[in-house]
Amino acid sequence: MVVVDVAFWVLGLVAVLGGAVVFVVDSMARATYGLAVSFVAVGVQVLMLQQSYVGVVIILMMVMEMAVMAVYMVMFMGMNPALMPMSMVHSNRTALAAAVLAFLILAAGILLVDWPTRRGNPQPDVTVALGEALMGRQMLVMAVISPVMVATIVAGVVLAAPRTRYDRLGDDLRRRPADDHQPGGVGR
Amino acid sequence: MGESLESSLPRDGVLPVVTVAPGWGIGVVAVLGALVIVAAVLDGVLCARSAGSSLGVGGGAGRPLGEAARLMRQRRRTTVQADTLLWRVGGAGLVVAAALMVAVVPLGRWTVADLDVGVVWFNAMDVMVWAVVWLTGWGANSTHALVGGYRFLAHGLGYELPLMFALVAPAIAAGSLNVGMVAAAQDGVWFAVWMPVAFAVYLLGVAGFSVWGPFAPALGVDIAGGVRAELSGVDRLLFETGRYALLAAGAAFAVPMFLGGGAGPVLPGWAWVLLKTLAVLSLLVWARRKLPALRPDTFMELGWLVLLPAVLVQDLLVAVVAVWRS
Structure with missing residues (x-):
């Protein structure tokens, strides 16, 4: 050991x-x-x-x-x-001050928190136990939020893209293959 | 979770694999080395055959060994302001990643590391190759080598997600991420038979992380050898050995995942594992000359718009079958 x-x-x-x-x-x-x-x-x-x-x-x-x-x-x-x-x-002084402050707060937290003592034995599958301890009853909320977050990322990228489908496929969306700066591999 | 674990145990309740002492790791590396030599000799023979030259020990079959001897005597090339640390880490990393991959592959009944998440471990090691190949390209401080490194990462972005979801299919069917459990779950029908898409994508992924065949443009002659442009001597030998070792490790991992592990008539389990590994390895070596190169700039779309949906549908079908069975 x-x-x-x-x-x-x-x-x-x-x-x-x-x-x-x-x-x-x-x-x-x-x-x-x-x-x-x-x-x-x-x-x-x-x-x-x-x-x-x-x-x-x-x-x-x-x-x-x-x-x-x-x-x-x-x-x-x-x-x-x-x-x-x-x-x-860069910004050495500010960074140094922030780092020292963060270290002191976190270290103080470690020392001051009243850590619980172990009761009983660990469960056979500690990964499941950890997941339930972290998520608990919020699991459903998290499961719903995940696709929303992915949708937000996709929507953000779509909104940020300078070229739209009309640039790619023409005004009547009939141009094939599309006019791309970087052609793809499947000939869309 | 506990229930699914129990249901994936073999009927008689005996654990499918036995963990051997860590010292046997040396034996595993020796087997990997033997597979590397077989693969290199086979590639030499196939090379000589396509070039129309002699196939014997003096020709194609002896070529890899002659090349190894030549590289071991070659003086090391140096470049201006090379990042030597990262360069050497990259060059040596492929072999290490391959050795860590085969550590979780059971040879019949025995395994060196019976990790409960062996499938994810293999996946983590193949991701390690991303870092290693790019570092090899970066370290030399050479344009062509760096371009090669970027080409590899471009391929990686395309093949990695399909590969990950291809590994998911056998794990879902077995209800376990343990490699031995996955092998034991294939009593009768191999996973390769009823999840062919996942198997095919897996093999493509193996070629991908071995920088092999269709994924060789990272080492292309059009960029003066790409990642290995400045590699010479023992460094180059180590890099090439690493590619063959990754190919062999990928072939060995396919056996418990898709080809029923040590299952087979007459011969003992370990012999079947080796035979199946050799078969998959030969297929991969042979395929090198048969498949066209996949362009790094266009493969991404192929990977994400064709391979990824295909393998996701495969996963869905496997999941439906797994639920229906239980």
Whole structure:
């Protein structure tokens, strides 16, 4: 069990250092993948808490997200789209003050909260138990909100798109194939 | 949840797989290495045959080994201001991802890691390939290599979601994310038989994360070799080994997911797993020359407008069957 404890703390350290690396390095790729290492360490920690599904999904989603984020970071950040070395920090004083304040509040919370002691044993399926503890009776509400949120995203993209179907398919919507700047693969 | 778990257990109530000591992981990696050599030799033979040259040890069959020897002696190429750390992480990552994939694949009755969410684990490792391939492209500080990295991510956005939902189908039918349970749930009819769309999309996904066949434009000659443009020596050998290893790991994972695991007459379970893996691997290697390249800029639409709906309908049918059965 000592080995597991040590591994858990080492992973915690890796997670914190991986997060700190983001602000130290001078490359968008290194910053992004420093963050990815941090997330993977957290994912493995969650795995060690027997929350297998949540742990593996954290690794899956975060690595994918960082792979995509690296592309956007390199494209859009900085004066010369981040292909060159660049600083990862700005507004240092404000950021430092905000960070210290946030740390103090969170640390105080950890120390001051009256944490409950364990009653009984963990359920056999801790993932289900976690889901019910988090969602409880709000499950139905969340299940309804999810499609609404997806619809909002789609609607937002549709409203933001500069070209409409009339630009693509002509005034009578009969032009085939459509006039696209970036042609698709199925010849719509 | 507890009920569905119980119903997916085999009738006699015995757990389908036994977890072996972690030390056997070395054995698993050795098997993976053997599969890599078989796949590379087969590819060499097929290459030589299409070129009309000799197929023997001196020709096509010996080509991969000769190439490995050549690369091991080759001096490492350096580029200006390369991000060496990320470059090496990327080059070595493919092999690691493949090894972590096969860790959850049961070889007959035995498995190294009997993870209760093995299917998601495999999925997480194939997503790891996104990072690894892009990092290989990024690290060299070379335009062509970076273009290759972006091509791979463009393909990835297209194939990953269909692949994920293809993996969902066997998991729904088995009522479990445990790979051994999924294999055990196929008594009689293999999942490949009654969920062919998911199986086909899965195989396409394997080609995708192995940067293989139709998904090779990330390594295209039109961009001077793409991701591997600046890779040389042992780095290049490791990268190529990683591609074959991913192909082999994908083939091995198809066996418990779609091809009934170790089920089969006469031979023991482990032998059937290896035979089926070799069959799928050969199919993937053979298909390399038979399928056209999928353009990275147009594949996205194919993936999301054709493959994704197809595999979602497949999932729906599987879910209806699963509900109707229970």
